[in-house]
Amino acid sequence: MINAKPTLKSTLKALLYLAPLLIVTITFTIWPLISSFLMSFYTKYNYFTNQVKAMGGANFAYLWQNPDFHLAVRNTLVFVIGVVPLTVILSLGIALLLNQINWLSSFFRTIYFLPFVTSTVAISLVWNWIFHQDNGLLNALLGGSVDWLNDPHYSLTALIIVCVWRGLGFNIVLFLAGLNNIDNHYYQAAKLDGASAWQQFTNVTLPMLAPITVLITVNEIISSFKVFDQIYALFHGQAGPANADLTMMYYLYQKFYVEGQYPVAAASGVVLFIFIVIITGLAFWYFQRHSIKIWGRRS
Amino acid sequence: MQVTLKGIQLAYDRHNKIFDQLSFHVQDGELLALLGPSGSGKSTILNLIAGLLTPNAGQILFDETDVTKLDARNRNIGMVFQDYALYPQLNVMDNIAFPLKMAHVKKATRREQAQKLAKLVHIESLLTKFPNELSGGQQQRVAIARALAKKPKILLLDEPLSNLDAGLRVELRDEIRHIQQVTGVTTIFVTHDQNDALRIADKIIVLANGVIQQVSTGADLYRHPRNLFVAQFIGSPKINTIPVANLIPYISKEIPASILTQAVTAAFRSESITNDPVANALMTNLPVTMTHQVQIGRDSQTQLQFENNRLISTAISDNYTQKIQTINVAPRGFFLFNDDDVCIWEGDAHD
Numbered sequence: 001m002i003n004a005k006p007t008l009k010s011t012l013k014a015l016l017y018l019a020p021l022l023i024v025t026i027t028f029t030i031w032p033l034i035s036s037f038l039m040s041f042y043t044k045y046n047y048f049t050n051q052v053k054a055m056g057g058a059n060f061a062y063l064w065q066n067p068d069f070h071l072a073v074r075n076t077l078v079f080v081i082g083v084v085p086l087t088v089i090l091s092l093g094i095a096l097l098l099n100q101i102n103w104l105s106s107f108f109r110t111i112y113f114l115p116f117v118t119s120t121v122a123i124s125l126v127w128n129w130i131f132h133q134d135n136g137l138l139n140a141l142l143g144g145s146v147d148w149l150n151d152p153h154y155s156l157t158a159l160i161i162v163c164v165w166r167g168l169g170f171n172i173v174l175f176l177a178g179l180n181n182i183d184n185h186y187y188q189a190a191k192l193d194g195a196s197a198w199q200q201f202t203n204v205t206l207p208m209l210a211p212i213t214v215l216i217t218v219n220e221i222i223s224s225f226k227v228f229d230q231i232y233a234l235f236h237g238q239a240g241p242a243n244a245d246l247t248m249m250y251y252l253y254q255k256f257y258v259e260g261q262y263p264v265a266a267a268s269g270v271v272l273f274i275f276i277v278i279i280t281g282l283a284f285w286y287f288q289r290h291s292i293k294i295w296g297r298r299s
Numbered sequence: 300m301q302v303t304l305k306g307i308q309l310a311y312d313r314h315n316k317i318f319d320q321l322s323f324h325v326q327d328g329e330l331l332a333l334l335g336p337s338g339s340g341k342s343t344i345l346n347l348i349a350g351l352l353t354p355n356a357g358q359i360l361f362d363e364t365d366v367t368k369l370d371a372r373n374r375n376i377g378m379v380f381q382d383y384a385l386y387p388q389l390n391v392m393d394n395i396a397f398p399l400k401m402a403h404v405k406k407a408t409r410r411e412q413a414q415k416l417a418k419l420v421h422i423e424s425l426l427t428k429f430p431n432e433l434s435g436g437q438q439q440r441v442a443i444a445r446a447l448a449k450k451p452k453i454l455l456l457d458e459p460l461s462n463l464d465a466g467l468r469v470e471l472r473d474e475i476r477h478i479q480q481v482t483g484v485t486t487i488f489v490t491h492d493q494n495d496a497l498r499i500a501d502k503i504i505v506l507a508n509g510v511i512q513q514v515s516t517g518a519d520l521y522r523h524p525r526n527l528f529v530a531q532f533i534g535s536p537k538i539n540t541i542p543v544a545n546l547i548p549y550i551s552k553e554i555p556a557s558i559l560t561q562a563v564t565a566a567f568r569s570e571s572i573t574n575d576p577v578a579n580a581l582m583t584n585l586p587v588t589m590t591h592q593v594q595i596g597r598d599s600q601t602q603l604q605f606e607n608n609r610l611i612s613t614a615i616s617d618n619y620t621q622k623i624q625t626i627n628v629a630p631r632g633f634f635l636f637n638d639d640d641v642c643i644w645e646g647d648a649h650d
Contacts, residue, residue: 183382185380186384188378189378191372192371192372192374193397193401193445193448194402199401204386207388208388210388
């Protein structure tokens with residue numbers, strides 16, 4: 001029935017259907033979320049007996065003064081600012097090119113998608129070769145002699161290159177889907193209205209790709225903030241030379257697994273969470289404000 | 300501007316030719332309708348004129364200029380698409396002004412022009428709205444205004460009325476005619492609906508399977524169809540067709556023997572069938588059974604069974620209850636077609 005009103009019985013029945021997923025989600029996502037949030041306020045705590053003797057903001061105060069954490073925040077922000085725009089622009093560009101070729105198009109699409117399905121460890125191994133100071137491909141191409149992975153001035157750039165390269169495939173596929181959704185009539189109309197190829201790109205392609213661009217940008221911001229495994233694999237379990245690739249997630253990992261400072265790790269997790277919320281919030285706020293330009297409707 | 304297509308050939312591949320030796324001419328300031336069933340190639344012709352498709356052979360001339368190889372951008376053509384193709388991220392004002400913006404016209408001039416055009420198509424109150432806030436008819440008007448924005452020499456309309464409901468259709472049909480007369484722009488519009496074509500077009504080209512069947516005025520197409528396809532396509536209800544052999548015993552008028560031996564199909568309009576005596580009747584006393592009679596507005600349609608053929612008449616008096624009838628067929632609206640479906644004889648052309 002379309003016009004059925006919810007009753008107590010129907011609500012209970014719905015809950016029953018939802019129960020399997022709800023139980024799993026609450027146990028493995030919601031509950032750890034809450035407990036780690038609480039843990040960030042434990043100042044005297046025995047992890048193994050789970051005894052809390054005192055609570056307070058000391059963990060946050062510690063982070064506020066800890067130079068390593070400052071470095072982690074700085075590195076993370078540099079990383080996000082380096083990766084996100086590059087990934088979005090490059091994947092859009094490649095998607096546009098791929099959209100133009102008809103010949104062997106699925107072959108090229110597969111090639112670009114491959115990094116996404118390859119394991120991080122394998123990728124890091126290959127990039128270790130590429131970045132090698134004496135025999136590496138990159139130095140051979142650039143004609144320099146940069147020690148990409150061991151020089152603190154370059155190691156964050158090296159990380160950004162690997163992460164951009166790895167993220168391309170998936171975002172290209174998303175952009176290609178977006179491009180396929182643009183009705184050819186818009187291009188024909190624009191052409192007859194006198195739009196040049198560039199004007200067609202700025203007046204048809206870009207505005208019509210706006211929704212997918214928002215999705216890719218926000219998704220890329222969130223996943224860049226959480227970067228960890230690429231660092232771990234690329235620098236063999238280190239945070240780069242002289243902690244040059246220490247990100248917030250890596251800091252959290254070190255505090256938790258290496259140093260055993262569980263409440264500090266939890267507190268840094270909360271700070272990371274707040275960063276992500278603020279930045280994605282800002283992104284959404286921006287897109288909402290400009291929604292008329294982007295989607296052609298008021299929201 | 301005059302438009303001439305000369306010997307156009309278009310094929311997607313070697314075996315599927317869409318057009319072969321297609322030629323026609325449109326006068327300056329004319330409103331031409333391309334009429335045909337779906338798949339007849341009407342919209343393809345528009346795309347050829349617009350420059351969105353390039354013919355494999357043949358020439359397209361605007362006045363005396365050969366534009367066959369000219370890019371769509373530089374042909375100065377306004378086109379209205381069937382789905383309107385309004386830019387969703389631009390409001391009505393910016394949509395109309397878009398071609399001017401592409402031509403780097405100053406913003407103040409652009410706005411002034413857009414307002415003028417909006418007034419012409421009666422949407423001046425909608426200038427700040429976005430396409431998704433408009434009804435189909437309003438979107439159509441915006442699309443027409445946008446197509447006219449750069450003062451095109453030729454206006455192309457691709458099925459402009461097919462997405463609209465009946466009332467709006469009639470309104471916009473007259474509107475298109477009005478706009479065309481005000482601006483004097485050479486207009487070609489594609490439709491599958493004979494009513495649209497017959498109402499507003501100066502000249503109609505009937506197309507079927509990529510071949511031009513006849514080029515003429517609406518009245519002429521109805522009165523003098525060149526072949527069976529045109530006779531059947533134009534006119535509502537559809538013309539009655541019967542093998543000539545079935546009719547021979549009832550023919551009361553002299554038809555030359557040379558014609559009769561060639562004739563294969565006879566066709567006669569519904570209004571030529573009546574149960575009243577007809578002066579100069581072409582056929583008299585055909586025995587028929589009346590199967591059904593309906594009143595459609597002003598007209599009544601009567602279905603008759605003649606041997607194995609079903610006939611429709613619109614000239615039998617209403618509420619005729621007597622079941623078995625004989626009918627007479629008037630010469631006007633009667634045609635004979637030969638083996639190749641070409642019209643070889645018209646009933647009233649020989650008095």
